[in-house]
Amino acid sequence: xxxxxxxxxxxxxxxxxxxxxADQLTVEQWLAIRKEAALRIDPDTAxxxxxxxxxxxxYGLDPELPEEFHQVGREYxxxxxxxxxxxxxxxxxxxxxxxxxxxxxxxxxxPAGLPGVEDLHERGKMGVPRSRSSxxxxxxxxxxxxxxxxxxxxxxxxxxxxxxSKRIGISDVAIAKxxxxxxxxxxxxxxxNKLQAGHKVTKPELPPRDLGTVNLVKMSGTLDPELRARITxxxxxxxxxxxxIDVLTARFRARLxxxxxxxxxxxxxxxxxKLLEKDEKLRxxxxxxxxxxxxxxxxxxxxxxxxxLLNGLFLGFAxx
Numbered sequence: 001x002x003x004x005x006x007x008x009x010x011x012x013x014x015x016x017x018x019x020x021x022a023d024q025l026t027v028e029q030w031l032a033i034r035k036e037a038a039l040r041i042d043p044d045t046a047x048x049x050x051x052x053x054x055x056x057x058x059y060g061l062d063p064e065l066p067e068e069f070h071q072v073g074r075e076y077x078x079x080x081x082x083x084x085x086x087x088x089x090x091x092x093x094x095x096x097x098x099x100x101x102x103x104x105x106x107x108x109x110x111p112a113g114l115p116g117v118e119d120l121h122e123r124g125k126m127g128v129p130r131s132r133s134s135x136x137x138x139x140x141x142x143x144x145x146x147x148x149x150x151x152x153x154x155x156x157x158x159x160x161x162x163x164x165s166k167r168i169g170i171s172d173v174a175i176a177k178x179x180x181x182x183x184x185x186x187x188x189x190x191x192x193n194k195l196q197a198g199h200k201v202t203k204p205e206l207p208p209r210d211l212g213t214v215n216l217v218k219m220s221g222t223l224d225p226e227l228r229a230r231i232t233x234x235x236x237x238x239x240x241x242x243x244x245i246d247v248l249t250a251r252f253r254a255r256l257x258x259x260x261x262x263x264x265x266x267x268x269x270x271x272x273x274k275l276l277e278k279d280e281k282l283r284x285x286x287x288x289x290x291x292x293x294x295x296x297x298x299x300x301x302x303x304x305x306x307x308x309l310l311n312g313l314f315l316g317f318a319x320x
Contacts, residue, residue: 027061034059037085038092043099046078049086050108051162052171058088060162063189072171076101076108143169143222146236149182149215153206156184158230160192169221183213208251261312269314272307 051074057065058075077086078100089097101108147155155164156179165172179186185204195201209215216236223235265276279296286295298307 030061031059031091034085034087034091037080037083038087038096040083041078041080041087041092041096043096043103045081046096046100047081048076048078048100048104048108050074050076052165053162058090070173072173144218144220145223146216146218147231148236148238149184149209149213149217150206151231151233151235152178152182152217153184154231155227156186157203161186164227167224167227168219170219174220178217178219181214182217183207183210210251259312259316261308262315263308265308265311267315269311269318271314272311275307 052072053060053075054062054065054069055071055073055075056069076089078089078092078096079086089100092100156175158164161172161175165175168175176186178184184206187203191201215238228235265272268276275298279298282294282296283299298304
């Protein structure tokens with residue numbers, strides 16, 4: 001995990017907005033508080049909840065968790081009544097964890113909040129209203145919806161992505177991937193804690209759509225009425241302000257500017273430079289082995305000209 005000397009901000013657990021800790025703690029101190037709180041949790045009175053989180057970093061303390069270790073799943077937390085400290089089930093004493101899982105097994109089952117089969121028989125089988133837990137979580141059961149770039153941008157800047165993902169019914173990693181695909185900036189780590197503490201924060205504007213950037217994204221899950229109220233228009237409905245392909249093309253051409261073709265390779269694009277380096281090695285081998293089978297590819301005037309054109313194009317696109 002992260003270096004124990006590094007300071008961390010408070011992390012949003014199943015519910016955010018906790019005010020009981022200092023704004024800055026070392027990882028060691030932050031975890032020690034939870035270890036101590038775990039010993040005071042009584043299974044008979046404790047509150048339980050869950051959230052989507054990294055399986056190997058349930059508290060979200062390690063911003064440099066290697067990608068090969070990324071695995072998002074449902075992680076479970078508990079706290080004592082009146083406490084603002086949520087403790088991961090893995091930090092609880094084994095007896096406490098087992099007792100909580102047994103007591104809340106239907107609520108913690110997947111999908112969460114669905115009544116057990118025996119309860120359906122007792123309550124008349126069909127026509128049973130959904131539990132409040134099921135309504136609140138909006139677990140994805142195959143539903144999908146569409147959002148525009150502007151609508152998704154508004155949602156990810158309206159509340160922490162972890163809470164937003166739980167309400168929609170997908171993982172926070174999936175939301176972040178959608179944002180990257182659509183060129184949408186997301187809040188940096190610690191943004192919501194700083195905002196809550198009254199510190200100055202920066203919310204970047206949604207950048208103009210690029211020529212290769214789509215304007216619609218199809219997402220799994222559902223939007224509850226409150227989330228729908230936050231967006232402008234119907235979900236996925238492109239307004240009159242949506243830019244046409246001609247506008248996007250004109251913007252791209254303006255940014256690209258005039259593409260020149262350098263006469264020399266003094267400032268070659270990295271890909272072109274690799275081809276030149278390979279040719280130079282072949283040329284050196286040819287000097288010591290005149291009958292070498294591999295010959296330099298770009299020695300002729302025609303090939304050099306073709307390579308110069310490619311170099312100009314690559315440099316131009318890199319600038320754009």
